[in-house]
Amino acid sequence: IGRPNVGKSTLVNRLLGEERVVAFDQPGTTRDSIYIPFERDGRQYTLIDTAGVRRKGKVDEMIEKFSIVKTLQAMKDAHVVVIVVDAREGIVEQDLHLIGYALEAGRAMVIAINKWDNMSDYDRKQCKLDVERRFDFIPWAKIHLISALHGTGVGEMYPSIHRAYDSSHLKVSPAKITQILNDATDAHQPPMVQGRRIKMRYAHMGGQNPPTIVIHGNKVDKTPHDYRRYLENVFRKVYKLEGTPVRIEFKTSENPFEGRKSQVDERTAARKRRYVQKFKKAEKKFKR
Numbered sequence: 001i002g003r004p005n006v007g008k009s010t011l012v013n014r015l016l017g018e019e020r021v022v023a024f025d026q027p028g029t030t031r032d033s034i035y036i037p038f039e040r041d042g043r044q045y046t047l048i049d050t051a052g053v054r055r056k057g058k059v060d061e062m063i064e065k066f067s068i069v070k071t072l073q074a075m076k077d078a079h080v081v082v083i084v085v086d087a088r089e090g091i092v093e094q095d096l097h098l099i100g101y102a103l104e105a106g107r108a109m110v111i112a113i114n115k116w117d118n119m120s121d122y123d124r125k126q127c128k129l130d131v132e133r134r135f136d137f138i139p140w141a142k143i144h145l146i147s148a149l150h151g152t153g154v155g156e157m158y159p160s161i162h163r164a165y166d167s168s169h170l171k172v173s174p175a176k177i178t179q180i181l182n183d184a185t186d187a188h189q190p191p192m193v194q195g196r197r198i199k200m201r202y203a204h205m206g207g208q209n210p211p212t213i214v215i216h217g218n219k220v221d222k223t224p225h226d227y228r229r230y231l232e233n234v235f236r237k238v239y240k241l242e243g244t245p246v247r248i249e250f251k252t253s254e255n256p257f258e259g260r261k262s263q264v265d266e267r268t269a270a271r272k273r274r275y276v277q278k279f280k281k282a283e284k285k286f287k288r
């Protein structure tokens, strides 16, 4: 996905190795998503060429609105989203918006900075700085500097796409992931909230694409952002997750004994009752 005219269709043709879709130097060339099944090195893919997405305020034509809906739908259908950016125009707000949509959908991502050919050294340097700065909120996304027109760097995108796919389809047993959770909380214990420590007991996978880790315990819903990020980084490191967002969900398990009197409490109360009775008897005797 990407803005109009950044070279998505050209890239699709490159990845396929043949001119299958229309690429043309005019925004709005692709109007509807095109699903293209193909095989490469024994692996099956479906490449989806999508219509470019302009800034919302600029879209008034009905047909363009339809195109955008189709693009967003395609993004949800996909396993891995390739975000295409035009290096010559630099990274603009709309590129970040589109990444935002992909993040919201929980999609794995690979970033292609396209039209890298025929750029001056100065412009390339500026662009690289810009890329580093603006994409720092998705440090796990692999960035490729490519020329879809000439094919430079396009083949190298496949390994990143595979890693993003594999990472987004992580499967781990509850025992394993609970072990990692326990190691992580031992190394750095969770903070206190309202005078009580957050206690994380066990974890399991809640789903894939994006990989979702569900953590159970006491007060876990109060886990601060920093600690959540610490855990995310631990899981990323252990499983070498690349190119995918990771979701962590917290489930507070109620203490089943809370609100009920414990046996110790019961005994203490009985003793208190006996003392009170004895005291009253003694009091009566004394009065008499």
Ligand SMILES: Nc1nc2c(ncn2[C@@H]2O[C@H](COP(=O)(O)OP(=O)(O)OP(=O)(O)O)[C@@H](O)[C@H]2O)c(=O)[nH]1
Pocket (backbone or CB within 6 Å): 002, 003, 004, 005, 006, 007, 008, 009, 010, 011, 022, 023, 024, 025, 026, 027, 028, 029, 030, 031, 050, 051, 052, 053, 114, 115, 116, 117, 118, 146, 147, 148, 149, 150
């Ligand atoms: N120099 C250069 N031009 C490119 C490159 N990739 C694409 N182009 C040109 O950019 C123009 C737009 O390419 P398209 O592939 O049609 O762009 P698109 O993103 O599919 O555009 P829409 O379908 O309108 O969203 C064409 O003239 C391409 O030849 C590249 O790597 N380098």
Ligand SMILES: [Mg+2]
Pocket (backbone or CB within 6 Å): 008, 009, 010, 022, 023, 029, 030, 050, 051, 052
């Ligand atoms: Mg196109």
